[in-house]
Amino acid sequence: MGISLSKLTEKTNIWPWLLLAPLGIYMLIFFVVPLAEVAIMSFTEPKVSLANYQKFLTGALYQRVFLNTFMTAAFVTLCCLLVGYPLAYLMAHSKPRTAMLILLLVTMSFWTSFLVRTYAWMVLLGNNGPLIAFLQMIGFDKPPQVLFTRFSSTLAMVHILAPYMIMNIYTVMKKIDPALIRSAESLGARGWSLFRHIYLPLTAPGIANGSVLVFVICLGFYVTPVLLGSPREQMIAGLIGHQIEEFLAFGLGSAMAMILLVVTLIILTIYHRRFGLDKLWG
Amino acid sequence: MTGMKTFLMPDRRRFLKTAGAAITASLAAPYVVRAQEKILYVNTWGGPWEAAAKTHLINPFTAETGIQVKTVSPVSFAKLAQQVKTGTYEFDVTTLGGGELVRANQAGIIENLKEPYKGGLFENGVASHAFATVMAWRTDKYKDSPKTWADFWNVEKFPGGRSLQRYASRVIPIALLADGVAVKDLYPLDVDRAFKSLDRIKPHIRVWWTAGAQSTQILRDGEIDMIGIWHGRYFEAEKAGAPVAMTWNQGEIERAYWVVAKKTPNLENARKFVEFATSAKPLAGFSKAADYGALNPASNQFVAAADAKRMPTSPDNYKQTFEQDMVNFGIDPAELAERFEEWVAS
Numbered sequence: 001m002g003i004s005l006s007k008l009t010e011k012t013n014i015w016p017w018l019l020l021a022p023l024g025i026y027m028l029i030f031f032v033v034p035l036a037e038v039a040i041m042s043f044t045e046p047k048v049s050l051a052n053y054q055k056f057l058t059g060a061l062y063q064r065v066f067l068n069t070f071m072t073a074a075f076v077t078l079c080c081l082l083v084g085y086p087l088a089y090l091m092a093h094s095k096p097r098t099a100m101l102i103l104l105l106v107t108m109s110f111w112t113s114f115l116v117r118t119y120a121w122m123v124l125l126g127n128n129g130p131l132i133a134f135l136q137m138i139g140f141d142k143p144p145q146v147l148f149t150r151f152s153s154t155l156a157m158v159h160i161l162a163p164y165m166i167m168n169i170y171t172v173m174k175k176i177d178p179a180l181i182r183s184a185e186s187l188g189a190r191g192w193s194l195f196r197h198i199y200l201p202l203t204a205p206g207i208a209n210g211s212v213l214v215f216v217i218c219l220g221f222y223v224t225p226v227l228l229g230s231p232r233e234q235m236i237a238g239l240i241g242h243q244i245e246e247f248l249a250f251g252l253g254s255a256m257a258m259i260l261l262v263v264t265l266i267i268l269t270i271y272h273r274r275f276g277l278d279k280l281w282g
Numbered sequence: 283m284t285g286m287k288t289f290l291m292p293d294r295r296r297f298l299k300t301a302g303a304a305i306t307a308s309l310a311a312p313y314v315v316r317a318q319e320k321i322l323y324v325n326t327w328g329g330p331w332e333a334a335a336k337t338h339l340i341n342p343f344t345a346e347t348g349i350q351v352k353t354v355s356p357v358s359f360a361k362l363a364q365q366v367k368t369g370t371y372e373f374d375v376t377t378l379g380g381g382e383l384v385r386a387n388q389a390g391i392i393e394n395l396k397e398p399y400k401g402g403l404f405e406n407g408v409a410s411h412a413f414a415t416v417m418a419w420r421t422d423k424y425k426d427s428p429k430t431w432a433d434f435w436n437v438e439k440f441p442g443g444r445s446l447q448r449y450a451s452r453v454i455p456i457a458l459l460a461d462g463v464a465v466k467d468l469y470p471l472d473v474d475r476a477f478k479s480l481d482r483i484k485p486h487i488r489v490w491w492t493a494g495a496q497s498t499q500i501l502r503d504g505e506i507d508m509i510g511i512w513h514g515r516y517f518e519a520e521k522a523g524a525p526v527a528m529t530w531n532q533g534e535i536e537r538a539y540w541v542v543a544k545k546t547p548n549l550e551n552a553r554k555f556v557e558f559a560t561s562a563k564p565l566a567g568f569s570k571a572a573d574y575g576a577l578n579p580a581s582n583q584f585v586a587a588a589d590a591k592r593m594p595t596s597p598d599n600y601k602q603t604f605e606q607d608m609v610n611f612g613i614d615p616a617e618l619a620e621r622f623e624e625w626v627a628s
Contacts, residue, residue: 061624119499128503147505148489231448231490232627239623244360247616248385 038254045251052255062239062256069236070263072157072225073218077165079158080214081207084165088206091166092173103170106163114160118224121156122147125228153229161218165210172206212268219264236260321350322551325362325376328355331572338567339559346558349551359386366391366544374552377538380608381451381615383407386541393542393549398557399578407539408560411574414533414594414603415452418501418516419508422525431460431532434508435483442507444483445500448490450622451615452534453480455606456510459532465604470612477625490626501526513594514573533603535594537577569593575600 042052056062087106091099109117125131125147135143146152176199184198222238236256243253324340326332332353340351354373359382365371378386386392387405397403417434419427420442428440437444446453454476455468461479463472488506491497498515500506502524516528540556542549558564560577566584569576575595576585582596590596594603608615 059620061620061627064627119495122496122499122505123503126503127505145488226448226492227496231487234623234627242619245358246382246619248360248363248389249616250360250363 039258041250042254042258043251045249045254052251053259055252056255056259065234065239066236066259066263068232068234069219069260072154072221072233072235073215076154076157076161076218077211077215079154080162080165081211083158084162084210085169085203085207087162088166088169088173091170092176106166109159110163115223117160118156118227121152121159121228125152125155148228149230150233153225153233156224156228157218157221160224161214164213164217168210168213169203169206172203172209176202212271216264219260320548320551321352322375322548322555323371323373324351324353324555325357325373326353326355327357334568334571338571339555339564342564343555343558347551347554349554351555362386362541362543363389363391365546369545371543371546371548373543374546374548375540375542375555377410378407378541380404380537380539380606381611383539383541384608385615391544393544393546393552395542395553395556398560399580402560402578404537404539407541408556409537409577410540410560410565411569411572412535412537412577412595413574414513414530414535415447415456415510416513416516416528416530416533416594417508418511418519418526418528420501420504420525421527422504423507427527427529428508429529429531431456432462434510435460435479437483437486440508442486443488443505444486445489445491445497445506445509445511446483446487447497447510448492448626450619451606451611452536453510453622454618455534455604456532457483459604465532468604469607469610473613473618473621477621480625498522513592517573517592530594530599530602533594533599535575535600535603535605537605538574569595 043050045052087102091102094102112120123129127147129147131146132143180202181194181198184194189198220237222235222241225233225235226238240253240256240260243249243256324335326335332355336353340353343349344351357376359378361372362376362378363386365373383392383405387407392406395403395406395408398408402409417428417431419440423442424440426439428434428436433440434444446456454471454473457476457479458468458472459465460483461475463475489496489500491500491509491511494512494515497509497511498518501509501511501516502519502522504524511528513528513533516526519526520528540559542552542556546552559568562578562580563584565576565578566581568574569581570585570589570593573592575593576582577595582590585593585596590598593599
C-alpha cells in the first residue's frame with residue numbers, strides 16, 4: 001500500500017513542474033539570459049581581458065564605495081530590526097482592529113512614490129522644517145545640522161525598508177502557539193528568560209527572513225543616500241549607473257555588478273551554513 | 283505530398299524554428315508594427331521638457347509634414363548605444379550634451395547630418411539649445427551681490443553654506459575661474475590646480491547636488507546660501523517667491539545637440555525632424571517654453587525682449603558667459619569623474 005502510494009505521487013509529481021514551466025521559461029529568458037550577458041560583457045567589453053576586474057581591484061574609490069554599501073546595508077538592517085521587532089510584537093498581541101490600524105500605518109508609506117518620500121524627508125529635516133523649529137523652541141540656540149548627514153539618510157532608508165521587516169516578523173509571531181508560552185510559564189519561565197529561551201527562538205525565522213530581505217534590497221539603494229546623506233555616502237548602484245549611463249563603460253559597470261552579485265551570494269552562503277537558509281521559507 | 287507532410291508534420295528543427303520565430307515576432311511586435319507605420323520616435327526628458335517639445339516642435343512638425351511622432355522618455359545615452367548594437371530601435375532621434383556627443387561620434391553610434399544653419403553642425407550633432415550653470419544666492423543673507431566665482435570661494439566676505447553640482451566636468455572649469463584663471467586660458471584644463479582650488483571650498487559645501495529639483499529646493503528653502511545652479515532651475519526658485527538673485531557673469535554654457543541614431547529605419551524622417559526642430563521659429567518657441575537659450579541665431583528675432591533676459595544665449599547675457607570646450611578638454615571625462623568622486627568622498 002505504502003509503496004503503491006509513493007509510486008502514485010511520483011507519477012503525479014510531474015504536474016507541479018509543468019505548472020512551474022511558464023515561470024521557469026519566463027525567468028530563463030528575462031533573468032538568466034540577460035544576467036549571463038552581463039557576466040560575459042564584464043570580460044569582453046571593450047576587449048577580451050580581465051582589465052575591468054583589475055580596474056576595480058586597483059581603484060581605491062570602488063573598494064571604498066563597495067565597503068560603504070555593505071556597511072550601510074548592515075546598519076540599516078539592524079535599525080529596521082530594532083524598530084520593527086517591538087512594533088510587530090505590538091501588532092501580534094493587540095486586538096485585530098488595533099493590529100489592522102498599525103498595519104495600515106506601516107504600509108501607508110508604500111502608497112507614495114519612493115522619490116516623493118525622499119523629498120518629504122528633506123522638507124521635514126531641513127533648516128526651515130518642523131524638526132529644527134521644534135529644537136529651537138525647546139531652547140537650542142544653534143540646532144545641530146540634521147539634513148545631509150548619515151543620520152538623515154539612515155532614517156529615510158529605515159522608513160522605507162522597515163515594513164518588509166515588520167511584515168515578516170509579524171506573520172511568524174502570529175503563528176506562535178500560545179500554549180507554548182503558557183507551558184513555559186507553568187514551568188517557571190518569566191520575563192527575560194521566557195523571551196530569550198522561548199519567544200525569540202520561535203520568531204527567529206521571521207527575523208532571518210526580514211533581515212535578508214532588507215539587507216539585499218538596501219544593497220541596491222542609491223538615490224536616498226545621495227539626496228539625503230553626506231557627500232561620503234556613495235552607494236555601489238550609483239557608481240554602476242554612472243559607468244553605463246554617462247561613460248558607456250558597459251564592461252566596467254558589468255564587472256562591478258558581477259562582484260556585487262558574487263559577494264552577496266557569498267554572504268548568503270555563509271549565512272546559510274550558519275543558520276540554514278531554508279528556514280527562511282517557513 | 284512532401285510539401286503537405288512538412289506542413290502538417292514539421293520535423294523538429296523546423297518546428298523549433300517556427301516556434302522561435304513566432305515568439306520573437308510576438309516579443310518584437312511593438313517594434314515591427316512601428317517600423318511598418320513609419321512613426322518617428324523622439325526621445326525626450328519627459329515632464330515640462332516634453333510638453334514644450336510637443337507644443338513647439340512635434341505638433342507643428344506633424345502638421346507640416348504629415349509624419350506621425352511619438353515620444354519616449356527619459357533620455358538615455360546608454361540606450362542610444364545599445365540600440366545600435368542590438369538593432370532594436372526604441373527611438374530615432376535624441377538630444378545629447380557636448381561631452382556625450384563627442385563620445386557618441388567617436389563610437390560611431392550616430393548618423394551623419396548636414397549643416398542646417400551656419401555653424402550649426404558639430405561632430406554630427408545639430409546645435410539646438412543651451413543652458414548655463416550660473417551663480418545664485420539668497421538676498422536675505424547677503425547685502426552685497428557676489429559677482430564672480432572667486433566671490434563664491436570667498437567665505438570671509440560671504441560666509442554661509444555652499445552647494446555645487448556633483449558633476450566633475452562642470453565643476454572643474456568653475457574651480458579654475460575661482461582660482462583666477464582667465465577664460466581664454468581655461469582649456470585644456472589644469473586639473474591639479476582645479477583640485478587645489480576645490481580643496482579650499484570643500485569644507486563649506488553642504489550639499490553636492492545631484493538632481494535638478496533638489497537644487498531648486500535647497501535654494502528656495504535656504505538650506506544653503508550660495509549655489510552653482512542651472513539657470514532654468516534658478517528661475518523656478520525665483521518664481522516660487524524665494525528671496526534669491528543670480529548673475530550671468532561667468533555663467534558656464536553647455537549646448538544640447540539633436541542626433542539621429544545610427545542605422546535607424548526612419549533615417550529620412552529623422553533628418554527632417556532635426557532640421558525642423560532647429561529651424562528659427564520652432565526652436566525659439568521651444569527654448570522659451572523650456573527655459574533654454576536658442577542656438578540658431580535666426581531664432582533671436584522670434585524672442586521678445588523680456589524673454590531674452592532669461593536666456594543665456596541672448597546677446598547681452600551671452601557676452602558675460604563662457605562655453606564648455608569638450609574638444610580641448612585636456613582630460614578624459616571618465617577619468618576626471620573618477621578622480622572627482624574619490625575626492626568628494628575622501
